[in-house]
Amino acid sequence: MINKKVSNVQEALTGVKSEMTFMLGGFGLCGIPENAISELVKLNVREITCISNNAGVDAFGLGLLLQNKQIKKMISSYVGENDEFERQMLSGELEVELTPQGTLAEKCRAAQAGFPAFYTPAGYGTEVSEGKETREFDGKMYVLETAYKADFAFIKAWKGDAAGNLIFKGTSRNFNPNMCGAATITVAEVEEMVAVGVLDPNNVHVPGIFVQRIFQGEDYEKRIEQRTVRQKK
């Protein structure tokens, strides 16, 4: 077993610098690497580029990095629900690249899987395809999209072990598995670090080969954006 375990978030983020590009897992506030985000705020790295489906909310998730004006460029598919984001975008302080959600996921997966680029129908004929190569296959038009390049991927998993194997819970899986191994260094934080051998190999969602560092996360808030419930009759 190759040991990927590090003792804490500080050790896990060794080498993180200003002007780097980071991938961050999560959909809304679900499955976001809360510990890594807090540490990025503490480290106060500046001029960073973040690849993440959403930009958090005003005072949580990536919103914390926005408030602190650490983000130079945001690459996302949906950025509603965040007033500070909108303010920085409209004032020109923040560069924003909006990408269709499936394309964003696939640009991560392509980086993970060693594909430089791929064709997708998403965005053809819209401003998303402007300046990009397009091509017809079987009578339908496609847009050439390239793989992302990132320095670090920050992943949040439910359970993991020192070998770097990961398991996710519910829809907190989202972009996390696609970002593992898609950056130079993949850092996974887990709610529960289990002993090696506990995870059933049949049920591992991400094999440890895609993870360079793994640590036991702390103090998860796991905020809910839209609490929708029904009443028992």
Add this chain to the structure above:
Amino acid sequence: MALDKIGIAKRIAQEVQDGFYVNLGIGIPTLVANYVRDDIEVEFQSENGVLGMGPFPFDGEEDADIINAGKQTITTLPGASFFDSAMSFAMIRGKHVDLTILGAMEVAENGDIANWKIPGKMVKGMGGAMDLVASAENIIVAMMHTNKHGDSKILKKCSLPLTGVGCVTKVVTNLAVLEVKGQQFHLLERAPGVSVQEIQEATEGTLVVNGEIPEMNI
């Protein structure tokens, strides 16, 4: 009388067939799940990574790790599955999802749709909408026929930045059911009590009216 949002959702629910995998957008489309006949088997896909979505959880049973694409807490039904975002869009791009229902700000007679950006005003992003409309073969748009100033949203040509080109097949509005075919809107049904003339007046795009147009049965 023109339909309200629930009326639109009820009419669209009639388009959902037994054995369909269905992706519902945010807004009116989300309501469709409440009105699907209960004698058919349907599975709802949410692009953040769940197939087999159930109703909202009971108060106190909500789980931050189980949400839909609108970031609402949900439950899953027996037979449900979770998956990552790339696999979710493999389902969508690969045409494994049978029906996509989504909202729009504008649709045009050539099947173009705009629903993600108002330049200088609202830029929230396209989320999964561009992937959905580019790949789905069966797209129903749920929308109001006109905006709050009474201007038509059923157009010859979209004025807002496009989400997809030539992709919309059917539109259900508060006034009518329209089919998009051969670069024209075809009037299929009227909302109860709404006249063909009212629909014509509210439609900027080319509207084909063939014979007697029945009222929706909802």
